[in-house]
Amino acid sequence: MNRTSPLDLIGVDALHNEEELAIRAVVRQVVDEKVRPHVADWFERGVVPARVLAADFGKLGLLGMHLTGYGCAGSSAVAYGVACMELEAGDSGVRSLVSVQGSLAMYAIWRFGSEEQKEQWLPRMATGELIGCFGLTEPDHGSDPANMRTRARRDGAEWVLDGGKMWITNAPVADLAVVWARTDDGIRGFIVPMDIPGVTTREVTHKLSLRASSTGEIVFDGVRLPADAVLPEVTGLRGPLSCLTEARFGIVWGALGAARDCLHTAIGYACSREQFGKPIAAFQLTQAKLADLAVELQKGYLLALHLGRCADAGRLTPEMVSVGKLNNVREALAIARQCRTILGANGISGEYPVLRHANNLESVLTYEGTSEIHQLVLGQKLTGFSAFS
Numbered sequence: 211m212n213r214t215s216p217l218d219l220i221g222v223d224a225l226h227n228e229e230e231l232a233i234r235a236v237v238r239q240v241v242d243e244k245v246r247p248h249v250a251d252w253f254e255r256g257v258v259p260a261r262v263l264a265a266d267f268g269k270l271g272l273l274g275m276h277l278t279g280y281g282c283a284g285s286s287a288v289a290y291g292v293a294c295m296e297l298e299a300g301d302s303g304v305r306s307l308v309s310v311q312g313s314l315a316m317y318a319i320w321r322f323g324s325e326e327q328k329e330q331w332l333p334r335m336a337t338g339e340l341i342g343c344f345g346l347t348e349p350d351h352g353s354d355p356a357n358m359r360t361r362a363r364r365d366g367a368e369w370v371l372d373g374g375k376m377w378i379t380n381a382p383v384a385d386l387a388v389v390w391a392r393t394d395d396g397i398r399g400f401i402v403p404m405d406i407p408g409v410t411t412r413e414v415t416h417k418l419s420l421r422a423s424s425t426g427e428i429v430f431d432g433v434r435l436p437a438d439a440v441l442p443e444v445t446g447l448r449g450p451l452s453c454l455t456e457a458r459f460g461i462v463w464g465a466l467g468a469a470r471d472c473l474h475t476a477i478g479y480a481c482s483r484e485q486f487g488k489p490i491a492a493f494q495l496t497q498a499k500l501a502d503l504a505v506e507l508q509k510g511y512l513l514a515l516h517l518g519r520c521a522d523a524g525r526l527t528p529e530m531v532s533v534g535k536l537n538n539v540r541e542a543l544a545i546a547r548q549c550r551t552i553l554g555a556n557g558i559s560g561e562y563p564v565l566r567h568a569n570n571l572e573s574v575l576t577y578e579g580t581s582e583i584h585q586l587v588l589g590q591k592l593t594g595f596s597a598f599s
């Protein structure tokens with residue numbers, strides 16, 4: 211029986227250049243070798259070998275790959291997006307490791323750091339020798355970071371940091387954190403080594419989503435930082451929000467990878483599983499589901515590619531990224547859930563990746579701006595009214 215892979219339906223490969231296709235092939239291979247055989251077990255046990263993966267991904271130039279200089283690969287936005295898609299086809303947690311490292315922690319330093327800070331941190335983060343995290347969310351302030359409580363005050367030549375961050379990806383394994391804190395001048399970013407006195411972390415346990423990812427709480431208790439720990443080039447919420455735009459762009463692509471893997475699994479399963487004397491893929495209801503899911507996947511892909519081309523042309527705006535994040539994560543989650551139905555009881559088993567992807571996408575729907583927050587961003591753009599508060 212002839213079968214066409216979902217993204218071949220409209221021939222998306224023809225829209226890519228050779229570099230993008232080559233990066234896709236390399237990342238797909240590394241995910242097949244280093245992630246796919248182990249990730250169900252990692253997810254079940256709630257662990258991830260972050261250091262090993264960071265070193266592997268560092269060798270391939272995937273950490274901070276869209277940044278230039280300081281040991282970063284300097285690839286195009288589309289190439290970075292394609293890499294995120296392949297990583298998340300393995301697991302959203304694995305893509306999160308790379309996104310937080312490159313688009314949040316490294317990007318913050320690359321964009322807003324001093325030359326000394328860039329030289330000190332970025333090359334070793336690009337190789338994966340050092341792992342970074344990004345602390346914006348607090349226990350009582352998620353969608354509304356402007357009201358954060360974490361505070362940094364000057365004490366002579368030093369800063370003193372007090373407060374806490376919650377739900378921080380990579381925190382329990384990180385060597386450094388980029389931490390956003392309130393100061394007398396407004397919100398500022400600080401580079402905080404995780405092994406200095408006053409910094410403690412605790413792993414967030416009992417997660418039912420993104421289990422192959424390390425998530426933590428960080429507490430800062432009178433942490434003394436040198437004057438040059440602050441990122442000098444930004445004050446205000448613009449700093450963390452522009453980092454989030456970078457990371458959301460990777461999610462626009464990444465979510466498609468999880469969805470593609472679900473659809474691929476569901477098609478394979480439907481073609482081999484027989485009920486009522488024939489493959490369930492031969493029933494019209496199954497085909498209707500698969501056709502609709504494949505159409506959504508193509509639409510999401512074209513949107514991601516358009517945003518990527520805009521990014522490479524310097525025309526990408528935060529609102530455009532909100533369109534992509536809102537649509538692609540929402541549709542990826544719908545695809546994952548529908549694919550799960552096609553697998554019947556096997557759909558709830560960790561032997562298949564589908565429910566793992568669906569559970570992961572619940573986190574992806576929430577972090578980097580919830581769906582509702584992106585609706586508010588777009589609602590404001592469309593009407594001119596802010597409905598945030």
Ligand SMILES: Cc1cc2nc3c(=O)[nH]c(=O)nc-3n(C[C@H](O)[C@H](O)[C@H](O)COP(=O)(O)OP(=O)(O)OC[C@H]3O[C@@H](n4cnc5c(N)ncnc54)[C@H](O)[C@@H]3O)c2cc1C
Pocket residue numbers: 310343344345346347349350351352353354376377378379380419420425573576577578579580581582583586597598599
């Ligand atoms: C696995 C995981 C990893 C994460 N990693 C990081 C990380 O590395 N760094 C980091 O800083 N954060 C991280 N986060 C935190 C994430 O960004 C926040 O969870 C997210 O911003 C939402 O905040 P909240 O959970 O406090 O929800 P809340 O802000 O309390 O929102 C709860 C609900 O209310 C809705 N809501 C809030 N305000 C409005 C409004 N004005 N109008 C309508 N609805 C509204 C929200 O959309 C949501 O549905 C992570 C979260 C998860 C789950």
